[in-house]
Amino acid sequence: MTLSPLRLRLLVGSLLVVSFLGALDHTVVSTSIATIGGQLGALEHMSWIMVGYTLAATVMLPVLGKLGDVLGPRRVFVASLVLFILASAVCGFAPSMESLVASRIAQGMSSAGLQLMSQTIVARVTSPRERPRFMAIIGSAFPVAIVVGPLLGGLITDYLSWSWVFWVNVPVGIVALVVALIAVPALPGGAHPRFDIPGAMIFTLSLVALVLAVTWFGEGPIRPQALVCLVIAAIGLLAFVLIERRAAAPILPLPLFRDRTIASCLALSAIIGAGLFAMTSYLPTYFQMAYRTSATVSGVVPIATVLGMLIGNLVTGFLVSRSGRYRLYPILGTILGALGMLGMALLPLGLPLWAPAAVMSVVGVGTGAFMNLIFAVVQSAAPRESLGAVTATTNLVRQIGSTLGTAIIGGIVGFGVAALLPSALDAATLTPQAVHTATEALQDAVAEIYHDVYAPVFAALAAVYALGVVVAAFLPAGRLSDENPTEPAIAPVPATA
Secondary structure, eight states: OOOOHHHHHHHHHHHHHHHHHHHHHHHTTGGGHHHHHHHTTOGGGTTHHHHHHHHHHHHTHHHHHHHHHHHOHHHHHHHHHHHHHHHHHHHHHOOSHHHHHHHHHHHHHHHHHHHHHHHHHHHHHSOTTTHHHHHHHHHTHHHHHHHHHHHHHHHHHHHSOTHHHHHTHHHHHHHHHHHHHHHSOOOOOOSOSOOOHHHHHHHHHHHHHHHHHHHHTTSGGGHHHHHHHHHHHHHHHHHHHHHHHHOSSOSSOGGGGGSHHHHHHHHHHHHHIIIIIHHHTTHHHHHHHHSOOOHHHHTHHHHHHHHHHHHHHHHHHHHHHHHOBOTHHHHHHHHHHHHHHHHHHHOOTTOOTHHHHHHHHHHHHHHHHHHTHHHHHHHHTSOGGGHHHHHHHHHHHHHHHHHHHHHHHHHHHHHHHHHHSOTTSOGGGOOHHHHHTSOHHHHHHHHHHHHHHHHHHHHHHHHHHHHHHHHHHTSOOEEEOSSOOSSOOEEEOOTTO
16 A cells, blocks of 8 residues: 555654554553552562563464454554553552553553554555665664663652553553554455464463463472473464464464575564563673672663664664665674674673673664564565564564573573572672672672673573574575565565675
């Protein structure tokens, strides 16, 4: 579908605002969790404010992707936005932790729909050549939300109340809804009208079990339950593959994943999740312990990483839209990511904070170079009736990579620090504040321990990015088309592209 330049700008602006709302809702709550848990009298369950949101957003991706293909992305997008506004209002009024978590689950489901349908709508109204530029613009919402969210959440919690962390979504969401109703065109569904209910149910159950398994595995008392969930997830995923091979209208069209372009993009998406997204949540603790910074100053390095990601994302999107050639950027991006992570592993202690900030900004630029580009490429390799499903799967493998990577890194860091700490210190109660008030010798010892534990983690992530270089090299050379066909739109060109 071809839109006028004015309507296209209005559409992209609307999708950017909505994508920012969805991304912000995940980060703005992080600084308010302790306050919310204390006021609702459920500190021991406060992690479910985030876990419930993430779990719902993850498991709903393939279902919403298929619904977008069947019903049309506009209907799913508008319904998701309405649910998001209502759920945000209910969250602010929640009288108990149970009701808040239930509302957060609804928020997570709707947030997945907003993110996924924004990407699908762009794919339906633009040519493959235009797509990287608009994907980069909409994708910039995520890195900006990472920086702005915690700060905004802290300010709202300190000067208003935690309820406003959720209520702020309502007026902005209503404005975005009005604009979306005007700007988003009617986009009919094109997929098989039947819906694979057994496949959707089995897949959702398997993903829930998998996420719970990796979330609980690091907690000793409930590790047996984590192993049970892992077995359930393995059996469920095997059953899902068998169901999808026979389904008339599968929610994940398995034959598409034999395509070299699609398979390579899915692997790159998983590498982003496992390589960078999983690490960012552990960087502040590392710098507070190894570099002895305050909590505020420790955020400088993640901010540098995110700014690099934003620059890489926007520059690459505009360059690919100009030339149509895309293969070089994932290769260069994964090389930068590997070199940056290796640099972090080799950095000695005692350097000023600008040194790791500069190194991690290189990782950010490299990751940003293909973070949203792969969505444009994978969509261009799929038929129109499968755009929602293939976009959902690309998001899904990134989220799973991030979840698994976060659990693995957390387990390694927790075990390594506990094993190396002096007997005078208890890893379960160790805080940056306690270390910063300790003797100089003890501070040096803790800094050395954290450096020694994190260095192999950075080296392993460098290996993950190095694997990404190989995967990116397998991407077929091609040039994105200027037309907007319903069939795959990557035109073969000589291997030098």
